[in-house]
Amino acid sequence: MEHRKLAFIGAGNMSRSLISGLIRSGYPANNIIAANPSRPKLDALVADFGITATQNNLEAVTQAEVIVLAVKPQMMASMLEELLNAGAELDGKLLISIAAGISLNRLEAMTGGHKRIIRTMPNTPSLLGLGMTGLYAHAHITRADRDYCQSMMEAAGKALWVAEEDGINQVIATAGSAPAYFFLFMEAMAKQAEQSGFSAEEARLLVQQTALGAANMVAANPQLSISQLREQVTSKGGTTAEAIRSFNDNGLERLVADAMTAAVNRARELESQL
Numbered sequence: 369m370e371h372r373k374l375a376f377i378g379a380g381n382m383s384r385s386l387i388s389g390l391i392r393s394g395y396p397a398n399n400i401i402a403a404n405p406s407r408p409k410l411d412a413l414v415a416d417f418g419i420t421a422t423q424n425n426l427e428a429v430t431q432a433e434v435i436v437l438a439v440k441p442q443m444m445a446s447m448l449e450e451l452l453n454a455g456a457e458l459d460g461k462l463l464i465s466i467a468a469g470i471s472l473n474r475l476e477a478m479t480g481g482h483k484r485i486i487r488t489m490p491n492t493p494s495l496l497g498l499g500m501t502g503l504y505a506h507a508h509i510t511r512a513d514r515d516y517c518q519s520m521m522e523a524a525g526k527a528l529w530v531a532e533e534d535g536i537n538q539v540i541a542t543a544g545s546a547p548a549y550f551f552l553f554m555e556a557m558a559k560q561a562e563q564s565g566f567s568a569e570e571a572r573l574l575v576q577q578t579a580l581g582a583a584n585m586v587a588a589n590p591q592l593s594i595s596q597l598r599e600q601v602t603s604k605g606g607t608t609a610e611a612i613r614s615f616n617d618n619g620l621e622r623l624v625a626d627a628m629t630a631a632v633n634r635a636r637e638l639e640s641q642l
């Protein structure tokens with residue numbers, strides 16, 4: 369992939385995940401700069417990955433060819449306004465937003481009409497190179513910019529383009545927010561395992577190894593549907609069948625659908641507010 373000079377504006381959880389993925393895949397550390405108002409997260413990024421860091425957004429933007437907008441959605445307008453007021457020149461630069469709930473139209477307005485923007489939705493497993501990122505760009509974005517953005521995200525995992533901008537909100541519900549769903553499920557399982565007598569470490573080991581194994585079974589067996597993998601575990605008249613029956617009787621499918629719809633609705637609500 370091309371190693372364009374890359375700036376992350378906002379050095380929080382998601383930037384750290386993406387930077388880690390990039391460095392792990394061989395992106396040169398001296399082509400990455402991160403900007404953040406407070407120092408500790410920057411110091412940790414410099415220590416862990418050898419990138420450059422600054423508390424001055426303008427300095428990062430000036431040096432970069434590609435700028436990743438990685439502040440909280442609610443901070444985006446004020447951050448960009450300050451940047452433009454400070455004299456930032458965005459011409460010739462590709463902007464990549466990772467923010468939930470801010471449309472390309474809004475980003476264009478917030479940047480004084482800049483049109484070279486790609487919208488993405490990554491997730492935190494990018495930290496380990498196991499991320500999943502959705503991407504969307506308007507038709508005028510060049511092939512070279514699309515390819516760069518895709519390979520940048522693929523350095524941290526897998527990437528999937530969506531055909532409509534609202535597809536990004538569906539990616540949020542299915543991948544961006546979704547690591548937390550699995551963590552919640554694992555928390556509940558670990559809690560129950562502890563209540564049944566395992567130590568906290570034993571419960572975590574049992575749950576984490578099983579989750580890892582299950583995810584790897586899905587990835588390693590594309591010829592099998594996820595339902596078939598579940599059926600392989602479920603002996604007739606056995607223990608798993610009883611657990612699955614309990615999940616189904618308690619409406620697991622509806623719970624999951626409602627939770628994913630709530631995430632999409634919140635993303636759309638943010639889009640209408642910000």
Ligand SMILES: NC(=O)C1=CN([C@@H]2O[C@H](COP(=O)(O)OP(=O)(O)OC[C@H]3O[C@@H](n4cnc5c(N)ncnc54)[C@H](OP(=O)(O)O)[C@@H]3O)[C@@H](O)[C@H]2O)C=CC1
Binds near residue numbers: 377378379409439
């Ligand atoms: N976390 C996730 O799983 C995912 C998050 N996202 C998106 O990523 C974006 C960042 O989220 P996340 O990393 O979780 O949030 P964090 O709060 O961890 O990171 C945001 C960072 O932005 C910094 N910041 C605040 N104001 C400014 C400013 N004016 N200029 C530069 N930096 C600033 C904050 O600094 P300080 O703390 O010092 O104030 C903080 O380090 C959001 O838009 C979110 O929607 C997308 C996909 C997944």
Ligand SMILES: O=C(O)[C@@H]1CCC=N1
Binds near residue numbers: 468540545
């Ligand atoms: O919770 C959020 O709003 C962000 C976007 C996806 C994951 N975290």
